[in-house]
Amino acid sequence: MAKYNDLDPKKWKEYSDINTDSLWLIEKRDNSGAHSGDYHGNFVPQIPHQLFTRYTKKGDWILDPFMGSGTSLIEAQRLGRNSIGIDLQPDVVQEAEERIRTEQRKNCIVRTVTGDSRTVNIEEVMSSVGIDKLQFVMMHPPYWDIIKFSDNEKDLSNTSTLDEFLESFGQVIDNSTKYLEKNRYCACVIGDKYANSQVIPLGFYCMNQFMERGFLLKAILVKNFGETKGKANQQGIWRYRAITNDFYIFKHEYIFVFKKVK
Structure with missing residues (x-):
């Protein structure tokens, strides 16, 4: 059994629902x-579900410094993991708390924080629940x-x-991953811009922010995405624009997985 998850190597054939390929078609x-x-801009729950299954164990602590609607924290609960979520907007935090409470697990601790993930005192939050290390970010x-x-x-x-943007994102990385246990993992879901x-x-700019800080790049996963709210019911228009111009329509985003070794 790996030190960072609960998967049993002897039962590897039974894990047909776990993605091991670099292309994720959801x-x-x-x-x-x-x-x-x-919630505008939230991501699919299958992403944290897969990552938490592969890189965490029951009882581990997960931090999400861009909590949004609480997707990661809900999945953490479902898998028996503890979690901390941070978001700038008080109303978003309140809504996330309401969602999380509907699936509250007795043996899971969840903490939500309203604040700037670049500067919020994460150590203080961790101390309030009796921990000094995180196992996944x-x-x-x-x-952007x-x-x-x-x-x-x-x-x-x-x-x-x-x-x-990159400087601010780097500050979030610094403030959150300094509490990540050595030889444990973090992930970043991000897309490109035109x-x-x-x-x-x-x-890839965001990927480099991690690598410049000494993280090992363990995976570049490419995930498909379909119609977004911003382009809802405009597929024909965007296809026309693409054909009559020189660009392609984004249909993918990245999931970068890193290992902390320093």
């Missing part, structure tokens, strides 16, 4: 129970300014330049 978002697709940051999540100037979606007639490889 047909439909899991909207069961507390999960909802209403799950990040799903804004894809593609979606504006709030009017808060501290919101990464309101950064005015790419450099400012602006000024060119592709901005936002995913």
Whole structure:
């Protein structure tokens, strides 16, 4: 048995539901129970479900510094993991708490925090639940300014330049992963951007933020995505634009998995 998960190597043939390929084709978002697709910019629960199954054990502690609607925390509960979630917006945190409570597990601890993940005192939150280390960090940051999540100037979606976005994201990495246990894992879900007639490889810029800090890159997973709220019922228009211009329509995003070795 691996030190970082509960999977039994002797039963490997039974784990047919666990993705081991680098291409993830997820047909439909899991909207069961507390999960909802209403929050603008949330990600599919199958992503944290797969990652937590592969890289954590029951009783481990997971941190999500971009909690949003609480997708990661709900999946952590379902799998018997403890979790901490952080978000800038008080109303978003309140809504996430309501979702999480509908699936509250007796043996799981969940803590939500309203604050800036670049500077919030995570150690204080950890101390309140009696821990000093985390076993996984799950990040799903804004894809820069593609979606504006709030009017808060501290919101990464309101950064005015790419450099400012990356600097702020790097600060989140520093503040959250310093509590990550050595030889444990973190992941980042991120997509690219198209602006000024060119592709901005936002995913790989974010990947480099981890690698510059000494993390080992363990996986680059490519996940499909379909119609987004911003392009709802506009598939024909976007196809016309693509054919009559020189670009391709984004239908994928990345899941980067890293290991902390320093």
